[in-house]
Amino acid sequence: KRNTKPGTAYRATSAHMLAYERASRPKPAKLHTNTLLRAKVEEDLAKKYSPEQIAGRLRVEFPDQEEMRVSPETIYQSLYVQSRGALNRDLAACLRTGRAVRKPCRKAGQRKNRIPGMINISERPPEVEDRAVPGHWEGDLIIGKGNQTAIGTLVERTTNFTMLVHLP
Structure with missing residues (x-):
């Protein structure tokens, strides 16, 4: 964002540093920093809503509040990935599958887009x-x-x- 205050100039190096700091990884999990959003997601998980349904409901309930939006993947990561664990692990049992550990989509050793006869x-x-x-x-x-x-x-x-x- 360009600085529009009178008497101040845009400085590319300062803007670059600020952008670099904002983009640094790993970022704190959204459900970890926003307690209101976390409470709403936990409440909906307890009602047995899927992460996809929760994300859709949040868009409808809070149409003008970007900070109250979350992707289904963020919810899954908060439940299953220990470093991203903003949500209570017990809530994983509220998912319809009831799994405490995320199941991989493909079998072990199988890779997507494998080229037949490819030489490593x-x-x-x-x-x-x-x-x-x-x-x-x-x-x-x-x-x-x-x-x-x-x-x-x-x-x-x-x-x-x-x-x-x-x-x-």
């Missing part, structure tokens, strides 16, 4: 490491906002010749 970078042949022999390429993928755009990058490791490929 640690399995490269040794001659690739010294970059003496040309012809070894390294590829990467850059995906844009909302998965709407994509660019493939190819870099030849000896010469650093780079190709960018627009992907539809």
Whole structure:
């Protein structure tokens, strides 16, 4: 935010420092700092509302108060993640699943977006490491906002010749 007081100037370095401090991680959990919000979420969890329902109800009950909004993921993290535990752990039993520990969505060892036949970078042949022999390429993928755009990058490791490929 630009300083609009008369006689004061905008200072980029000061603004950068303030932005850096505000963005630092880990931030205190919203349910830890806002006691009114925490009480409301605890009350709704006791009524057996799901975190998704609670987040929706808060948007309807407090339409003009940003500080009274919370995402369902924040509620789950406050229940299940010890470092984020602003909510009482006993409230996890109020969830419809009744689980005290979060169940992973996928099986152990299974990874999303696995490429068939992919060779891991640690399995490269040794001659690739010294970059003496040309012809070894390294590829990467850059995906844009909302998965709407994509660019493939190819870099030849000896010469650093780079190709960018627009992907539809």
